Amino acid sequence: MYTQAMDTMGKDAGDDKKKAVRSAEEMRLEERFDAHIDAGDFIEAKDWMPEHYRKTLVRQISQHAHSEIVGMLPEGNWIGRAPTLKRKAILLAKVQDEGGHGLYLYAAAETLGTSRDQMVDALHSGRAKYSSIFNYPTLTWADMGTIGWLVDGAAIMNQVPICRCSYAPYARAMIRICREESFHQRQGYEALLTMMTHGTEAQKAMVQDAVNRWWWPSVMMFGPPDDQSPNSAQSMRWGIKRFSNDELRQKFIDATVEQARILGVTLPDPDLKWNEERQAHDFGAIDWSEFWRVIGGDGPCNRERLQARVDAWEDGAWVREAAMAHANKQQMKEAA
Ligand code: BYC
Numbered sequence: 001m002y003t004q005a006m007d008t009m010g011k012d013a014g015d016d017k018k019k020a021v022r023s024a025e026e027m028r029l030e031e032r033f034d035a036h037i038d039a040g041d042f043i044e045a046k047d048w049m050p051e052h053y054r055k056t057l058v059r060q061i062s063q064h065a066h067s068e069i070v071g072m073l074p075e076g077n078w079i080g081r082a083p084t085l086k087r088k089a090i091l092l093a094k095v096q097d098e099g100g101h102g103l104y105l106y107a108a109a110e111t112l113g114t115s116r117d118q119m120v121d122a123l124h125s126g127r128a129k130y131s132s133i134f135n136y137p138t139l140t141w142a143d144m145g146t147i148g149w150l151v152d153g154a155a156i157m158n159q160v161p162i163c164r165c166s167y168a169p170y171a172r173a174m175i176r177i178c179r180e181e182s183f184h185q186r187q188g189y190e191a192l193l194t195m196m197t198h199g200t201e202a203q204k205a206m207v208q209d210a211v212n213r214w215w216w217p218s219v220m221m222f223g224p225p226d227d228q229s230p231n232s233a234q235s236m237r238w239g240i241k242r243f244s245n246d247e248l249r250q251k252f253i254d255a256t257v258e259q260a261r262i263l264g265v266t267l268p269d270p271d272l273k274w275n276e277e278r279q280a281h282d283f284g285a286i287d288w289s290e291f292w293r294v295i296g297g298d299g300p301c302n303r304e305r306l307q308a309r310v311d312a313w314e315d316g317a318w319v320r321e322a323a324m325a326h327a328n329k330q331q332m333k334e335a336a
Contacts, residue, residue, distance in 0.1 A: 037239055042168035045111035053238055056231065057167050058112050060240065062119045065105035067131035070123075070305050072098045074138040075147060083141060090187050091144060097180045104173040111169045124310050132291060133221050135299030142195065142203075142210035148188015149263075150211070150218040150256070156181045157252040158222060166239035189259065196264045204264075211260070212268045219283075220291045222249040228288075253281050 022030075029048045036043065043049055072095050079095065082088035106116050122128035133151055138144070160178050165171045195203045223229055223245040235241040243251075253272070260267050271284035293299065 037166055037237075040239070041166075042171065043166050044168050052234075053240075054112050056235060056238070056240060057170065058109055058114050060235070061105055061109040061112075061170055062114070062122065063129050063131075065102045065109060065119065066123045066128055067134065068098045068102035068105060070130045070134045070309060072102075073305055073308050074134055074136070074301075075144060077138050078141065078144050081141070082144075087144075087191065090191075094148070094184050094187065097184065101177045101180070104177065105170075108167075108169040108173045120313065124306070124313060126297065126306065129295060130305075131221060132294045132299065133217050134305060135294050135302045136213070136217050137301055139213075140206050140210060142192070142206040143214070145188045145191035145195065145207070146210040146214045148184050148186075149192055149259070150188075150214050151221070152181050152184040152188060153256060153259075154218045154221045154252050156185055157248050157255070161242035161248075164239075164242055189263070192263055192265075207263075208265050211265045215268050216287065216290075217294075219249060219253065219286060220288075220294075222246075222252065224288065224291065225286075250280055253283055257281055 030050060033043070033047075033049060033053075036047075043053075075091060075095050075098075079088060079091055082091050106119060109119060110116060119128070123130065133154075138147070156178060159174055159181065162174045163171055163178055165174065192207050195207050199207070223232075226232060226244045226246045229245050232241060232244055236244065257267065257272065269284045271282060273282055274280075275282045294302070297303075
């Protein structure tokens, strides 16, 4: 599972040959595209773009969409067990927002000429990735607050710069997504703060345990270190990524340390300390073997998450068929 990139990212046979016989017209288009990128202009769906730029965007945006949809599962697991009506309403709204984010992102990827069916099939067949973070289990109610605080916190750090991504439909989708994500982060932090300030000793211990389990997977969300990130250099050149994986990881850690102090929890890293010279926190070694194992399909919940998506797709077939039948009927009525 997930050991390959999406088909749409596959290197087309004869790519190199095609490059060699690029026409003068193509070269002119590419020069104009590069000039737009260098000037910081946005690229729209109708504009000419190099095939590799298109494929990189389809890969990233569709994986991002899959992450939102799969990301609904660990939290959905707690909707029926929320401790109060208020917390249940908040969690329901958050999970619903994530469904919406998935839809904006699938729509943004569709503008690049790939169909929703192709993307869903890549997810269900295990060819497409989704964020490593959603392959961990949600064991207690404190996991809901911790996902909001750390996972959505990491997501915002990564996603705010994508609001300035060179591909305009993706950038536009991200503006709304980031506004909603910032509420997701705040509701998580507030839920944890309530438990830490008014909770019992057992509830406080539950928060600390959740933070201990989610810290390292959240730090890994930013992707492999820069020197092991095959896509970063080109994506940064094209203005798809504005900061490197390591830069964003550092920003996230620096922002989170103070929030942890206010919350009254410790972060499970004995090497975490302020470095005056770097004006940033030093942190301990990340277990990259765990990251590669999880994105390779062998995390604690990979199989369960994928099966849940496939089952939902199959169980929902009758809804899609009924919606199509209704749309056809409406069309026929209008035509008549
Ligand atoms: N998990 O060259 P690299 C959310 C893959 S949703 C899995 O650095 P890139 C939320 C990477 O795809 C959060 N795979 O890649 C939702 C590549 O493999 P392929 C999702 C990962 O693309 C619900 C390989 O490793 N956010 O926040 O330059 C509830 C090498 O990596 C991961 C987004 O999708 C990972 N963590 O950079 C709550 C944001 N990291 O594709 C919250 C948009 C790396 O070559 N995406 N890989 O086979 C991005 O910003 C970038 O795609 C990444 C990776 C920073 C994730």
